[in-house]
Amino acid sequence: MEALNFDLENTSSSKKVVIQESKLSPKISSKHKRINVLEEYKKRSTNKVALNLVVVGHVDAGKSTLMGHLLYLLGEVNEKTMKKYERDSSKIGKSSFAYAWVLDETGEERSRGITMDVAINKFETEHRRFTLLDAPGHRDFIPNMISGAAQADVAILVVDATTGEFEAGFEANGQTKEHALLIRSLGVQQLIVTINKLDVVNWSQDRYNEIITKLNPFLNQAGFKKDKVVYIPCSGLTGENLLKRSQNILEWYSGPTLIQQIDKFEPPTRLLDKPFRLSVSDFFKGGIGSMGGITVAGKIEAGTIQIGENVMVVPGGEQGVVKGLETNDESSKWAAAGDSILMTLTGLDIIQLKVGSILCSVSHPVPVTSHILAQIIVFDVKVPITKGFPVILHRQSLNEPATITKLVAILDKSTGEIMKKNPRCLPKVSSAIVEIKLNNRPIPLETYKENKELGRIMLRKGGETVAAGIIIDVSKS
Amino acid sequence: MWHVYNLISIGDQLKASTIRRVQNESSTGTVDSQRVRLTLTITVENIDFDPQGGLLRIRGRIISENRYVKMGTYHTIELESNRNFTLIKPEWDIIALERVNEACDVTKQADVAAVVLHEGLANVCLVTQNMTIVRQRIEHPIPRKRKGSVTNYEKGLQKFFDQVMQSIMRHINFEIVKVVILASPGFVKDQCFEYIFAEAVKQDIRQLIENKSKFVLIHCSSGHKHALQEVLQDPSIQKQLSDTKYAQEVLTLERFFKMLNDEPDRAYYGWDHVRKAGERGAIGTLLLSDELFRAADIPTRKKYIKLVESVRAIGGKVLIFSSLHVSGEQLNQLTGVAAILNFPLPDIEEEEEEEENGQEAVVE
Ligand SMILES: Nc1nc2c(ncn2[C@@H]2O[C@H](COP(=O)(O)OP(=O)(O)OP(=O)(O)O)[C@@H](O)[C@H]2O)c(=O)[nH]1
Ligand SMILES: [Mg+2]
Numbered sequence: 001m002e003a004l005n006f007d008l009e010n011t012s013s014s015k016k017v018v019i020q021e022s023k024l025s026p027k028i029s030s031k032h033k034r035i036n037v038l039e040e041y042k043k044r045s046t047n048k049v050a051l052n053l054v055v056v057g058h059v060d061a062g063k064s065t066l067m068g069h070l071l072y073l074l075g076e077v078n079e080k081t082m083k084k085y086e087r088d089s090s091k092i093g094k095s096s097f098a099y100a101w102v103l104d105e106t107g108e109e110r111s112r113g114i115t116m117d118v119a120i121n122k123f124e125t126e127h128r129r130f131t132l133l134d135a136p137g138h139r140d141f142i143p144n145m146i147s148g149a150a151q152a153d154v155a156i157l158v159v160d161a162t163t164g165e166f167e168a169g170f171e172a173n174g175q176t177k178e179h180a181l182l183i184r185s186l187g188v189q190q191l192i193v194t195i196n197k198l199d200v201v202n203w204s205q206d207r208y209n210e211i212i213t214k215l216n217p218f219l220n221q222a223g224f225k226k227d228k229v230v231y232i233p234c235s236g237l238t239g240e241n242l243l244k245r246s247q248n249i250l251e252w253y254s255g256p257t258l259i260q261q262i263d264k265f266e267p268p269t270r271l272l273d274k275p276f277r278l279s280v281s282d283f284f285k286g287g288i289g290s291m292g293g294i295t296v297a298g299k300i301e302a303g304t305i306q307i308g309e310n311v312m313v314v315p316g317g318e319q320g321v322v323k324g325l326e327t328n329d330e331s332s333k334w335a336a337a338g339d340s341i342l343m344t345l346t347g348l349d350i351i352q353l354k355v356g357s358i359l360c361s362v363s364h365p366v367p368v369t370s371h372i373l374a375q376i377i378v379f380d381v382k383v384p385i386t387k388g389f390p391v392i393l394h395r396q397s398l399n400e401p402a403t404i405t406k407l408v409a410i411l412d413k414s415t416g417e418i419m420k421k422n423p424r425c426l427p428k429v430s431s432a433i434v435e436i437k438l439n440n441r442p443i444p445l446e447t448y449k450e451n452k453e454l455g456r457i458m459l460r461k462g463g464e465t466v467a468a469g470i471i472i473d474v475s476k477s
Numbered sequence: 478m479w480h481v482y483n484l485i486s487i488g489d490q491l492k493a494s495t496i497r498r499v500q501n502e503s504s505t506g507t508v509d510s511q512r513v514r515l516t517l518t519i520t521v522e523n524i525d526f527d528p529q530g531g532l533l534r535i536r537g538r539i540i541s542e543n544r545y546v547k548m549g550t551y552h553t554i555e556l557e558s559n560r561n562f563t564l565i566k567p568e569w570d571i572i573a574l575e576r577v578n579e580a581c582d583v584t585k586q587a588d589v590a591a592v593v594l595h596e597g598l599a600n601v602c603l604v605t606q607n608m609t610i611v612r613q614r615i616e617h618p619i620p621r622k623r624k625g626s627v628t629n630y631e632k633g634l635q636k637f638f639d640q641v642m643q644s645i646m647r648h649i650n651f652e653i654v655k656v657v658i659l660a661s662p663g664f665v666k667d668q669c670f671e672y673i674f675a676e677a678v679k680q681d682i683r684q685l686i687e688n689k690s691k692f693v694l695i696h697c698s699s700g701h702k703h704a705l706q707e708v709l710q711d712p713s714i715q716k717q718l719s720d721t722k723y724a725q726e727v728l729t730l731e732r733f734f735k736m737l738n739d740e741p742d743r744a745y746y747g748w749d750h751v752r753k754a755g756e757r758g759a760i761g762t763l764l765l766s767d768e769l770f771r772a773a774d775i776p777t778r779k780k781y782i783k784l785v786e787s788v789r790a791i792g793g794k795v796l797i798f799s800s801l802h803v804s805g806e807q808l809n810q811l812t813g814v815a816a817i818l819n820f821p822l823p824d825i826e827e828e829e830e831e832e833e834n835g836q837e838a839v840v841e
Contacts, residue, residue, distance in 0.1 A: 105624075106627045106630060108664060116663060119622065120623070140663040140698070282620060282623075283618070297623075329624075353618070354616075384734070388808075388810025390806075390810075392699055399701075401703055424741075424745075424746070424826060460698075463697075463698030463699075464698075
């Protein structure tokens with residue numbers, strides 16, 4: 001495992017908001033009064049800053065239970081609904097999953113007791129507003145996990161303290177490491193690790209310390225800075241140390257509760273002054289409320305948007321008009337980079353949309369390409385990567401078959417200098433420059449330099465992540 | 478037809494019955510054109526294969542005298558199953574002869590249908606002895622679960638399964654196909670199987686009900702076509718297909734990659750490296766793509782055949798991959814030639830490095 005030195009900038013705690021009328025502002029139909037989105041954004045941020053939080057970890061670590069319980073304690077789930085979940089889950093012999101049902105809503109998820117797709121929810125702390133993304137832990141659903149994690153600024157990694165369970169998740173086949181590496185490669189820098197299910201091991205401080213001793217070196221190697229990782233002991237089931245602590249339990253611990261720590265997450269710099277980009281993670285017929293049209297869900301990766309503006313769908317190039325916007329269940333007249341939103345569009349045929357399409361500024365559309373140059377970090381692979389290696393390329397919610405067509409060079413992991421040109425193969429945990437071709441069709445991609453969010457890719461094969469990387473060039477042809 | 482495609486090479490002479498439009502100028506000067514069936518012989522210049530229709534188009538110059546057409550003019554002969562033809566080669570080499578033997582052996586035919594799918598994407602494929610054909614790629618967007626609402630998701634999923642079912646009925650001939658594989662990550666395959674047979678009973682679709690026992694559910698990582706390789710590697714499928722050639726291909730390629738990982742000095746690819754290994758009698762298993770032979774001129778073809786013969790002479794195995802299977806596709810991408818060695822030859826790569834040194838180029 002190796003540090004992913006992709007982050008050219010560090011998180012800035014001072015949330016520099018560039019207040020400058022964007023040259024890129026598209027035309028707006030005259031009946032809407034133009035909003036100065038950057039002004040509004042600044043006002044909104046002085047109140048409570050918005051962040052996207054993803055919860056990851058090995059299958060059954062207790063992610064959904066922990067977050068379901070937290071949402072309940074914060075009043076996001078009403079008493080009546082919670083009672084109903086308790087009743088209904090115990091009817092099918094799954095009473096231990098009552099809190100998880102807050103997030104696991106499909107019949108299949110509930111009957112199997114497993115999260116399959118990311119659940120999106122929201123909550124507020126004293127100083128922050130969060131969009132919560134509860135990711136599935138099962139390895140088969142990593143494409144969904146990536147789709148959720150790509151939307152996140154910060155993360156909670158949940159590990160199960162039960163004897164043997166932490167170890168199972170931490171082994172090569174477990175998802176603890178894979179998830180941690182993925183979120184790091186996707187740009188997440190701040191991490192809370194919850195040592196969960198401590199009720200099962202009698203709130204043992206030794207166990208808590210033992211897990212940290214094993215986990216911490218790995219996380220540091222994976223590129224998480226020491227001061228950006230915080231460990232919190234808790235139990236999602238009993239609710240211990242989520243909002244508060246009971247007496248005589250966790251006496252050895254005097255740090256913050258989970259919610260106190262969550263409130264300390266620092267907002268990252270947003271790409272407010274870049275052209276508008278939204279990566280489509282979902283879409284459906286019908287508008288917000290009873291509005292007509294089609295609705296698109298996703299996170300704004302760059303720029304700003306307001307009602308009345310035109311957006312372009314790439315690939316395809318068709319345009320639609322923004323009729324409605326919604327952030328965290330509240331309708332809004334505008335939205336900006338970093339917001340996870342619902343957007344209702346008219347004048348667009350639903351056929352034009354695909355998961356992974358990009359909605360973008362009409363004057364500055366995103367490039368479409370089927371041949372890229374990328375710098376990658378190879379994960380702990382079982383077979384080396386060769387020329388012709390078939391992969392699934394993931395970018396946000398998009399996944400497309402692709403082929404590594406050329407191994408350009410192996411790089412020194414610390415200096416980035418070329419160690420070997422035209423290598424025969426890329427061994428595990430190496431860093432390299434490769435050319436990649438999409439097999440089926442061109443897709444919208446940007447260089448990392450142009451857009452940190454759209455310039456990151458993950459390569460997977462046979463259900464395993466083989467590499468993560470950044471795009472250096474999109475114009476290879 | 479696949480065998481024929483691989484058998485015919487540029488420069489061969491092909492004699493077959495064909496239809497040609499001929500023009501007649503009558504004594505009064507009027508021109509009429511008419512289609513006549515003739516037997517023509519051409520020298521092959523270009524070969525096209527349409528795997529979907531199983532049709533070959535071969536173009537070349539006419540070399541047989543005929544009262545309708547002039548020698549030397551161009552003609553395209555179309556070949557399909559059950560058409561007779563005569564092929565004359567300047568030389569029948571060992572690869573070509575083996576190809577004829579293989580084509581005549583019907584016991585090696587094991588036709589399998591495989592549907593690889595994940596939520597919203599399915600590839601309905603037929604896997605025959607020599608090729609994998611994607612009969613249909615189904616892309617059906619499924620709205621995702623949303624807070625407080627899963628009906629859109631569940632409806633979308635049902636519609637998707639319905640399309641998969643329709644596609645299976647349309648594209649799979651249950652009289653030929655012995656196994657129908659449903660493969661997916663998670664529980665999609667189980668849900669799809671349940672849906673199909675609940676519908677089959679509801680709508681009384683005998684075609685499905687009677688063939689239920691042919692369905693096999695297998696785990697794979699995605700609905701993309703390449704996941705087929707994982708499916709064919711699955712031990713339960715390998716057992717059913719164990720003596721077929723493509724099952725061998727899948728396993729051999731896997732063995733190559735494992736060797737490249739565990740003992741990189743015993744696995745080489747690319748003509749230069751493999752040739753060197755061959756010269757030192759080190760090749761235990763030679764992997765070649767049939768594309769190398771097809772596209773090649775005679776000297777190139779001879780060069781590969783010499784390698785094949787030398788490997789066999791020392792008791793090595795040679796496997797010619799069909800490039801219409803996923804494993805063959807991958808081998809093609811990997812230069813089309815690879816070898817697993819009996820003993821390590823670490824210096825092969827070093828030699829190359831020495832050759833390369835001095836021409837440092839900068840990669841941006
Ligand atoms: N004793 C105890 N059990 C817990 C705790 N947290 C979760 N569980 C149990 O662990 C099981 C799995 O919980 P989930 O919340 O579904 O786990 P998950 O991490 O969301 O699982 P996936 O999303 O499927 O990866 C359930 O039976 C929970 O009741 C805890 O703190 N203590
Ligand atoms: Mg869960």
